[in-house]
């Protein structure tokens with residue numbers, strides 16, 4: 001059968017060895033996917049004891065308790081050793097620390113390696129998307145960065161539960177090469193050329209997941225959550241379109257897919273954080289509830305709000321999350337204000 005134009009062609013670039021920089025929940029899970037797909041994978045962990053545990057005991061007990069990692073997955077806390085000869089380098093640290101980490105790694109990156117971003121956020125201050133930060137720091141075109149997005153709660157994928165992701169890149173050949181490298185029986189990656197939409201989908205849904213968690217914590221049910229998901233998608237789409245995204249991306253894995261998974265799952269750190277706040281806990285208590293891991297939406301509600309203001313885009317739910325997380329406002333009062341805004345048509 002002739003190959004249809006819609007199918008991904010066989011990659012002309014082949015990714016054999018991959019370095020994953022960051023040994024948190026998604027970094028370790030993504031490394032497991034690549035190792036299960038037969039790649040030669042080395043992880044970098046900040047703490048030597050974490051690297052030792054991954055290599056010798058095949059577990060990362062702090063981030064993925066109960067998960068056995070493949071025997072061909074090894075880790076080191078020496079970034080130079082981890083990066084040597086990598087065909088692709090996966091950046092798996094939180095978005096607000098990506099710049100400072102990458103500045104340390106920049107001179108160690110192999111020439112023409114494929115840079116892959118797992119981070120879902122918008123940088124505070126610069127208001128840049130992660131591929132823009134990576135392009136700037138690494139001195140490569142931002143269009144060469146492969147962005148991973150979609151409904152990918154780490155724990156479920158680490159357990160081998162079926163899921164799909166989307167690998168977005170302006171250079172289709174690079175996206176296809178990473179797609180091929182991460183294709184396993186349980187994880188199905190698609191490609192997309194809309195990097196702006198894919199990155200904004202991933203960053204904005206964390207903020208909306210905070211709001212869904214708060215609604216649940218306040219005792220509200222499925223209608224409230226569905227309303228927040230749908231209107232959250234509407235404000236994400238408004239920002240995305242203003243910044244050049246394809247609106248159809250928000251109907252895909254990076255949009256509605258990730259929005260539904262994160263807003264509905266008790267595994268989501270953002271939703272959990274929001275739920276604790278809704279139940280009356282402080283920011284510090286909510287932070288403890290996510291076990292020291294990063295709930296990206298807490299910082300992203302500020303950067304995305306600033307980006308929306310700069311673009312003249314109305315993002316009322318994001319604005320509400322900013323008021324709760326950064327101005328100490330009461331979630332019930334902010335929720336009532338959100339509901340009582342000037343009435344308007346659904347689509348405008």
Ligand SMILES: NC(=O)C1=CN([C@@H]2O[C@H](COP(=O)(O)OP(=O)(O)OC[C@H]3O[C@@H](n4cnc5c(N)ncnc54)[C@H](O)[C@@H]3O)[C@@H](O)[C@H]2O)C=CC1
Nearest residue numbers: 022023024025026027093097118119120152153154293294
């Ligand atoms: N966990 C998940 O299910 C998913 C996470 N993501 C995104 O992937 C990115 C990484 O997430 P996770 O691996 O889950 O994060 P995590 O909080 O589980 O781990 C972060 C890792 O980065 C390292 N790190 C280096 N510098 C750091 C710093 N300054 N502050 C904090 N940690 C630092 C930590 O040691 C740790 O190994 C985030 O942007 C997240 O939104 C995306 C999809 C799924």
Ligand SMILES: O=C(CO)COP(=O)(O)O
Nearest residue numbers: 150151152153268269270
């Ligand atoms: O991005 C994620 C799922 O796609 C993970 O969400 P949390 O960071 O809220 O756990």
